[in-house]
Amino acid sequence: MLLPTPHLPSPQQLRYLVALADHGHFGRAAAACAVTQSTLSAGLIALERQLAAGLLERGTSVKRPVFTPLGLELVARARTALAALEAVAETAAMARDPHSGPLRLGVIPTIGPFLLPRLMPALRAAYPRLRLWLREDLTDRLVAGLEAGRLDLLLLALPAAGTMETLPLAEDPFRVALPRGHHLADRDSVPVGALSGERLLLLEDGHCLRAHAEAACGLPRGLAHSGEEGFAATSLHTLVQMVAGNLGVTLLPQLAIDGGVLGNSPVEVRRLDGAAAPGRMLALAWRPRSPRAAEFAGLAPTVAAALEPGAT
Amino acid sequence: MLLPTPHLPSPQQLRYLVALADHGHFGRAAAACAVTQSTLSAGLIALERQLAAGLLERGTSVKRPVFTPLGLELVARARTALAALEAVAETAAMARDPHSGPLRLGVIPTIGPFLLPRLMPALRAAYPRLRLWLREDLTDRLVAGLEAGRLDLLLLALPAAGTMETLPLAEDPFRVALPRGHHLADRDSVPVGALSGERLLLLEDGHCLRAHAEAACGLPRGLAHSGEEGFAATSLHTLVQMVAGNLGVTLLPQLAIDGGVLGNSPVEVRRLDGAAAPGRMLALAWRPRSPRAAEFAGLAPTVAAALEPGAT
DNA sequence: GGTTTCAATCGGTTTTATCGATCATGCTCC
DNA sequence: GGAGCATGATCGATAAAACCGATTGAAACC
Secondary structure, eight states: OOOOOOOOOOHHHHHHHHHHHHHSSHHHHHHHTTSOHHHHHHHHHHHHHHHTSOOBOOSSOOSSOOBOHHHHHHHHHHHHHHHHHHHHHHHHHHHHSSSOEEEEEEEOTTTHHHHHHHHHHHHHHHOTTEEEEEEEOOHHHHHHHHHHTSOSEEEEEESOOSSOEEEEEEEEEEEEEEETTOGGGGSSEEEGGGGGGSOEEOBOTTOHHHHHHHHHTTOOTTOSBOSGGGOOBOSHHHHHHHHHTTSOEEEEEHHHHHTTSSTTOSEEEEEEEOTTOOEEEEEEEEOTTOTTHHHHHHHHHHHHHHHSTTOO | OOOOOOOOOOHHHHHHHHHHHHHSSHHHHHHHTTSOHHHHHHHHHHHHHHHTSOOBOOSSOOSSOOBOHHHHHHHHHHHHHHHHHHHHHHHHHHHHSSSOEEEEEEEOTTTHHHHHHHHHHHHHHHOTTEEEEEEEOOHHHHHHHHHHTSOSEEEEEESOOSSOEEEEEEEEEEEEEEETTOGGGGSSEEEGGGGGGSOEEOBOTTOHHHHHHHHHTTOOTTOSBOSGGGOOBOSHHHHHHHHHTTSOEEEEEHHHHHTTSSTTOSEEEEEEEOTTOOEEEEEEEEOTTOTTHHHHHHHHHHHHHHHSTTOO
């Protein structure tokens, strides 16, 4: 059942195609590929000829290359093909020299500020040849970046949606943060039910911590207050300031408290009693079948160690 | 967040690698790639140098190239990368000229003999430029072939396991086949429960029809008889002969009956009454994200038409 | 109308893939 | 143990291609 070899497009030509789609400009796309505009232009024409298919709307009013529907489809397929080729090279590179080279790590804002100051030195010490690029963003954007290949590894809180391999690291229990002198601070712990009588402040929408906290309290989505008139808290630090200012109470992950989010604010924290230990699960995540999956899993102990409160 | 472009392996070199893994012999692999042995050898050496990784056990006793563990891993990744490149070319080819070129179709043995005599002429008439290669095999092997890229399209019965996109075509209800004069043949239809008192013959293990029939009758797997002393029926035609020989009763799909599986055998068929219309669902199946998915779906009406009993 | 921007084209150069032939090595068999 | 054989690596030459720099043609802008 041998079939005649179909004419495979060259990776270089596919890179030209993808770069043009990314930059929308022959000159800039060429620069991104480190070739001249004439080379990129000729390469695309050759690709069109070899595939015997029109990829670009030629001859029409210019000012921006216009792709045909087929062209757009091929751009998407070219991306996956290039990613597959990179996976080959990356697999070899990892086998040759693990824990080295660039690693693009995405971290959510409710983890990053509290963990990275401890994690980064530990990683530098354990893997000196690793070149760590950081990006802090909301879970959804990080997952999109991971799936698009712009990020290699995520440090986030479960549950989270997306097609990725996840490795749970540690539970991060929620604590109740109260203004100093608040009546709920009399006891060692606060039952979840007691929160329904309080003004519960949470981060603005989009932060996974908001959804996780609502779930922990058994609240339907959107019931908690974001603050007056849509003035929502944008970080845990501002949230603490709002609690200190007597605007309400909130939930804070233990990690943030260990990380010093309270500072000198007049805020008290108490354990939260509820069914099934309210909290979130911190985890690493990467693309399924990533060539570096083994390497990433190998980082887990270092990250988990940095999560321990006593870690320096 | 621009990263230095990793050195991508050339598709040609990856083909050399895959061909060597397939043939286990430099000369034959080179022939399969339509190059000389020296070219293939040099190409693989260049690949090893570019990836800076050992792919083959060099210098040891020869008689057969031995891959390193990394080499084997790279062979697998090279296969997927080449498949992704082919998908680019194939997408363009399909857009340029749909319903043409080679199509490797897998069919299960309980469909093929009864449908293909009607389907093939219809397909030839509707898509004269389509070059149809056929392979008849058990569901499991067909699915493996599809996933490995040796087949493009399957015609099978659901439910079936495997990662593929399926398009249901038509229900294929089961009928009871009885020896002429059998007491159950007195009535127009046979209740499912009545079969438990009969010697139920089914195809040998591996045929999905066996599992589907067992499920239709509410039988646990393996309860039905395959025949005396492991002498199992290997096709529906032999099964009919066994029923005609008074060895027991069986279930036949309507498709096979319409396709003339009974011949002149002294066998009667009756409707089977049971919960939820006992039968199987005939379907097309292809790889998820196949470039030709739209083309395959377009074949469905032609196939469904050939499934109609009245079709010529 | 002149200018600017942008992509396609052209000629020349460098790089690379490939071939055919040869060489090195380890088996096999007498 | 040595001749013969099969297999894969190496070498020099050649043809193909990828790429660059400069130029051209055409639309958009002022």
